[in-house]
Amino acid sequence: MGRAEERRARQRGGRRAAPRRSSGAPTGGAASGRAAARRAARRGRTGKGGIRRLFTWKKLLGAALGVCLLGIGAFIVLYMMVGVPQGNAVAQQESNVYKYSDGTILARAGKVNRESVSLEQVPKAVQHCFVAAENKSFYHDAGIDLKGTARGLLNTLTGKGTQGGSTITQQYVKNYYLNQDQTVTRKLKELVISLKVDQQMSKDDILAGYINTSYYGRGAYGIQAAAQAYYRVDAKDLTVEQGAYLAALLQAPSQYDWAVASDTGKKLVRQRWDYVLDNMVEQHWLDAAKRQAMKFPVPKEPQGAPGLEGQKGYLIDLADKQLEAQLMKQEGITQAEAEAEVVGRGWTITLNIDKKKQAALEKAVEQQLTSKLDPEKRKVDADVQAAAVSVDPKTGGIVALYGGEDYFKHYYNNATRKDYQPASTFKPVILAAALDEGATTQDGKPINADTIYDGTSGRQVVDHGTKVGFGPPNEDDVSYGDITVQTAMNKSVNSVFAQMGVDVGMQKVMDVAAKLGMDTEGMQPVPAQTLGSMGASPLEMAAIYATLDNHGKKVTPSILKSASNRSRTADIEDPIGDQVISREAADTVTSVLTGVVDDGTARASVRDNPLRRGQQVAGKTGTSDENKSAWFTGYTPDLVTSVGLFGEDAKTHAHTSLAGATGLIPGSGRINGGGYPAQIWAAYTFGVLDKTSTFDLDTTQGAAVQPSWTPSATQSPSETPSETPTSAPPTTSAPPSESPSQTPSDAPSQTPSQSPSGTAPSTSEPPDDGEDGDGGIFGNRDQLEDRQPSR
Template identity: 70%
Template structure:
């Protein structure tokens, strides 16, 4: 055999031996997986699971029947209690009258179908995609998401419950299928519109028609029906009487959506649709037993409970939470102290409403009062005043946020300066003794440049060189406008948010230093309670506890984390004692005979054009914010000036609001207490000198106005006469004391054409 043939023989032999000696373990494994997961086995498993699922569903379909209507469908009353457990209110009997579908105009019925389930008349009663999505979301902990048919919603409302479980969703699916086979579409639609919750304590379309339009269901127009159908998505948010501007836009969009769907389905002609206008609902009528302040308190408690049900996952949406609370059976205990509540109502009557005479002065009819009182150690809202009467004025003045807090915002600016250890334009630390230029209409400066803002002080008064302490006492706008820029308005807004203000829509602009944003007495009480609590966040809590059958809702702790340093908070408190002892609140608070030596801190405020006036004050154990608001008595309820109300030239924060505060606080305070402050800037304010007799007094200031004691490290100003001469104090910066600007150079604070320089308030 030749060499070539021998080589070929070895190669042939090698090929034969290769499978035994070189086959890899990976190949063996791969072959094993292929044998285990063949396409036949995968397909077979899939069909087996499908058959198993179908079998399980058939069993469920056979086992589950259509039950009787559940207890929640027969609404109970809710019970509301004071903090001591005594009954405050019951929310009345069931506000529902079932009406036959024949009494509801056909086009009105169709608005509900157009809003919720366009395929209602064609489908089998279920939305398989929506149900599958809901099951997946429940299993994954995301709550209930995705739409359901009208049949499913009716089944959930009438036959089942609002709980978010897989078993409940499966029952809903089976019962909906059976109900659709056994009952007519009209039967289901009638049940749906008669059991749904529409807000305003109205269950069913007849109660809703009366609550929103003072008419019967059979007389509803298509436009009105479309609103009621749109309302079901979010009853409280879409209630026109209390909806925010955003809520009104949303409900109008939903209303248009309903009518457009009717055109699309051929139920409404385009010409009819084009001529339709939004039907503004009438003002609500409170339920019996909700008169006086009770209606405001109950509504505030319900809003708190609904929010917490969503937060803890018991309800997946605010709409569902409203339905759960509206279904009744709740025992809600509020933090409201029965005696303090009565004392607050009494003080408002004695100090304000008894002095108003709308027959004598038209402006007196515009005056609305709101107040909230908070325990700074626990966060409990112990008293609240929402308005003259829940039957007469629907909006809760204690929680409304559409009026400016004015100079009650100035302590927030100082808190930001101290917390951020800010400095003046000259590089000096900002403290209670820092000297600023108090010239009215003085241009605010930022690194040598004008920022285009020159606010006017009250009565256009010039103060010249003035300390921060005295500027707070006298509420000098020009000083705090400059301080806000020195700190940085973005930092001011950030600290405002930490203290408890809603800063979502608060622009970081100098005009905000005048308190030109919106805020409520309840919100401002929380801000000052955080200061009183040495910088630990206090979120005012209306509800103490809530129980339903065997379910107890866990309410969040009103007292939170340290949000600003104790020294910054306490220093602001120290400064605010000067407003009472030596400033704009001294006449109503300092000299009040009921004070009995009680130490008090607080701040007055009166907004631009006298549309609101405030006093927010506190003792170591109680914080109360009182606001007066000018509001027209007729729609659209515009903000109105309060000049000459009760015979006064102007309603100032140091007037009626401070008087209401003092009458209430000194009546319920108990033992006299002192602030325990951690501050290097003094724990009290002591008058040390009076100006020369030639100084001209204003309506808010006595002839002799003592200023506060200044630390030796910073020389006090020698006069409070208006001054156009730059001071010689080394701690004062040239930009701080630039000459006042001409009146027309500053933008308005709220668009008032009669106040181009932004007067802000008196303090």
């Protein structure tokens, strides 16, 4: 029966297993059992059972212990081999050499500003500031932070930069015995030396070494130099409040320097200052009541170092900052470490600055502006700050820069400051966004140079039938009726671009602004931004217009050509990046902006300038409503230059009006973008260009391809508009581009109370739109969302 059942089972395909045989079954059943056993064994070797036998907890524990023993052994060997080297903090300091693009010397800078003091000369409470800021367990630890060091090693191995913590002892070892290199070898040496230093030196000696070798910014190494640089006192006379600020500085010296810090930088350093004092209370080093009564100690104004007078300090300041940023990216070091690695570390830094162009820019500012300023006669003249950045759009190199009257007299670099509003120089960004995004008007018509908008002053902006609560007036409340985008750009009509911004979508506008080169972090995408009510620097505006000039390929202006020292060479990134907006969009904006020069707000200073010689120019003026800033950013195919004038109270440094400066009649004597900024631009640009060139544009739109005026080298600079537009009701059709005999926009005539000297093409501020939109009608730009424009 058994064999019969097996046969039937096989015939049924094994759907029913044959019954088991007893131990005394025939040989065939035994063979089947052995085969099954072999199959089970194979499954055991390849299945979960085999994995469990391979990775048992005993084997894993043994492997882990083996790795630990190897690590301990390796560390013992390393500990025995690595000794405490001779200190080299002073030996590491060497002057940096800065050169023009042609290799000639610009300056030597970096003479060590250091004077070591004993710990007894530093008040105990000030000593505690540094411990509270950097390493609360300093007095009790063994000199190292294993968790922080392990994190730092892991970050280095994975290329994530330096995010691990280090003790005061480790930082002292890095400053005095080693360097800022971010390698595993250096970090392991730092660990070993820190342990040995902690055993061989007292905590007071380590703390003294740390505060005497750290870099505090303003070229100051050590607490004595820092006390003098920031508070004009010796270290022994520092208060707790001042000591807490110096301790806070060590995290990011330049960013936290109150004299040049952005609003964000000031907020961060105040938070860091609070952190230091609160930690002191926590450690019972400071009475809580005294802590509550403490006020932030605003540092003194910086003083320039010898050899950095004139424009040199501004050029070196930007070169150092860009090199620091490069090292942070290239080597993964922190900002504080990068600053310590740049200042006085024997770098040979070649700039993109063209010696002849730099001299020409300085001369243009002097002849067109500063020679006309007389602070003794007019208080407002002392409040005028000038800035300019000139960029080669094909290479991205900064070829000339004007940061202020003198680095010794005005430490803040006007060329890189971001606290003034660019006003109508932002309008081309709105048009670029519209063209690149293929945006349409509310009724679905594509936005281009010929699109018709309602230019009525104060017209409420509409978003698909809903008023958005924003209706900016045009300059002097002039209404233009139905006009083309080209004419609206020429005349800088606020109402048109406010509506266009909503048509495109303000988030898209701000996204395109970021692509073009503006720092938009923290900016709200609200309609008021269409008036250029954000903060921006001349360097940023030069970047935006250089990207337009470069047919939409990103230009990130760089002052650095090369940089190297004995230990390494910085990898300077190519300033020319990827295509960020389409060529057609960029070229169309350029074409439209030629109309601003030839038929618009810049014509008196640029179009009619006797130095022009037929050179094709695109550009845009900008004048804030309260006249706190005035701009002209313009370009030729070969050169982009942004010029800004800023009203800054000479004593308080608060923003103030430029009106009346150089003797222009107060009230009507507004400083416009088409005036001194455009005059400086023209004197510089037309003076350094050795050839006449035209734009290579891939577009069928705009004034460059549909001109209403042809440049002529024989045009007299004395030609002025003969009629002034008045408020008018909307027309039913788009007018043609206006002839030069019509006043652009609405600017009042401006007559100086005395004849200015110099070689300006005009003896007064030429007519200009005076445009618009700084948000002066809104007051503080931080309140943009809460306040409405005046009617």
